[in-house]
Every structure is written in C-alpha cells, then in structure tokens.
Amino acid sequence: MSDKTPPVLRRPTAEDGPAVTSLIAACAPLDPNSAYCNLLQCSDFADTCIVAQRDDEIVGWISAYRPPSHPERIFVWQVAVAASARGEGLGGRMLDELVARPAVQGATTLTTTITEANPASWALFGAFARRHGASLSKSERFTRAAHFAGAHDTEWQASIAPLPSAHT
Numbered sequence: 001m002s003d004k005t006p007p008v009l010r011r012p013t014a015e016d017g018p019a020v021t022s023l024i025a026a027c028a029p030l031d032p033n034s035a036y037c038n039l040l041q042c043s044d045f046a047d048t049c050i051v052a053q054r055d056d057e058i059v060g061w062i063s064a065y066r067p068p069s070h071p072e073r074i075f076v077w078q079v080a081v082a083a084s085a086r087g088e089g090l091g092g093r094m095l096d097e098l099v100a101r102p103a104v105q106g107a108t109t110l111t112t113t114i115t116e117a118n119p120a121s122w123a124l125f126g127a128f129a130r131r132h133g134a135s136l137s138k139s140e141r142f143t144r145a146a147h148f149a150g151a152h153d154t155e156w157q158a159s160i161a162p163l164p165s166a167h168t
C-alpha cells in the first residue's frame with residue numbers, strides 16, 4: 001500500500017499539452033505523438049481525456065474518444081502512468097473515471113488496441129473488465145503486414161462490454 005497522496009483526476013486543458021507530451025514520451029512502448037496531436041486531445045477531446053496530477057506533476061494520462069462511425073463505443077487511445085506512480089491503481093482509476101464521465105454515457109463498449117507483447121496493458125484492461133462484470137474479446141485490428149508495412153507489431157482490438165454506463 002502506497003503512502004503517497006492519490007493524484008487528482010481532471011479534464012486536461014491545452015496548457016497541459018507539454019507535460020502530456022513529456023509523459024507519453026517517457027512511457028514506452030507508447031507511440032510518441034506530436035505536440036500538436038496532444039494539444040488537440042487536450043482541447044477538442046478534453047471531455048474524454050483525463051490527466052492525473054500529484055502536486056504540480058502530471059503523472060497520468062488517458063486519451064479517448066467516441067468514434068464517429070461507432071458512437072456506441074468509447075475508444076481508449078493511450079494510457080500512460082509515470083514510472084513513479086505505477087502499481088498504485090492509477091491506470092484502473094482513470095479508466096473507471098472515464099466511463100463515468102457524462103460524455104461517455106450511453107456507450108455500451110470500450111475498445112482499445114494492444115500489442116501481444118504488452119502484459120501490463122492486457123492486465124490493466126482485463127482487471128477493468130473483471131471489476132465491472134464485463135467480458136473482454138479480442139480480434140486483430142491493424143496487422144504488421146497489411147497496416148504497418150512490417151514496422152510495428154500487430155495491434156489487437158480488445159472489446160469490453162457491457163459498460164457500467166450502458167445500464168443507466
């Protein structure tokens with residue numbers, strides 16, 4: 001059990017952009033996005049993104065959105081927890097906060113993509129599914145040969161349903 005203060009979770013603002021960019025860059029194997037991409041997430045997608053702040057430091061981040069072609073879904077793009085804040089349940093807390101947001105009400109399914117070789121991510125989303133009594137299914141979404149020209153491992157889509165917000 002950690003004796004650190006639990007980080008405060010909130011919507012990001014554009015001013016969080018630089019700290020979010022640094023955090024993502026420090027959280028391999030996440031793709032390091034452009035600063036501009038993160039600014040758009042922090043502003044246009046703020047209702048479905050979360051920063052976790054402890055004192056003056058951004059130690060956690062989730063980016064997500066409702067795909068226009070699948071509004072019944074909430075797609076989680078990236079989850080990043082600073083090394084100093086791992087193992088405290090922060091990743092799980094941010095996912096729980098995300099699906100409780102007004103902007104996620106009515107979504108029935110959480111989707112994300114994960115490479116085979118990311119056990120921490122599979123554990124994070126598997127624990128989320130168990131906590132909410134939901135089932136997790138997986139299928140190939142973006143494959144090494146067809147979508148990454150051999151330069152990136154296949155991304156498996158994990159689908160978790162039903163979401164707690166689907167019951168309200």
Ligand SMILES: CC(C)(COP(=O)(O)OP(=O)(O)OC[C@H]1O[C@@H](n2cnc3c(N)ncnc32)[C@H](O)[C@@H]1OP(=O)(O)O)[C@@H](O)C(=O)NCCC(=O)NCCS
Nearest residue numbers: 078079080081086087088089090091092120121123124127
């Ligand atoms: C994945 C990540 C977000 C987990 O953050 P975290 O705050 O440490 O996770 P939590 O403490 O909420 O743990 C959630 C579950 O995952 C498990 N877990 C966490 N890290 C793990 C690891 N390295 N290996 C195996 N299981 C792990 C926990 O035991 C917990 O499971 P439980 O509830 O069954 O005990 C963090 O390790 C990270 O930022 N990694 C680098 C970026 C990344 O891979 N992001 C995910 C892809 S989008």
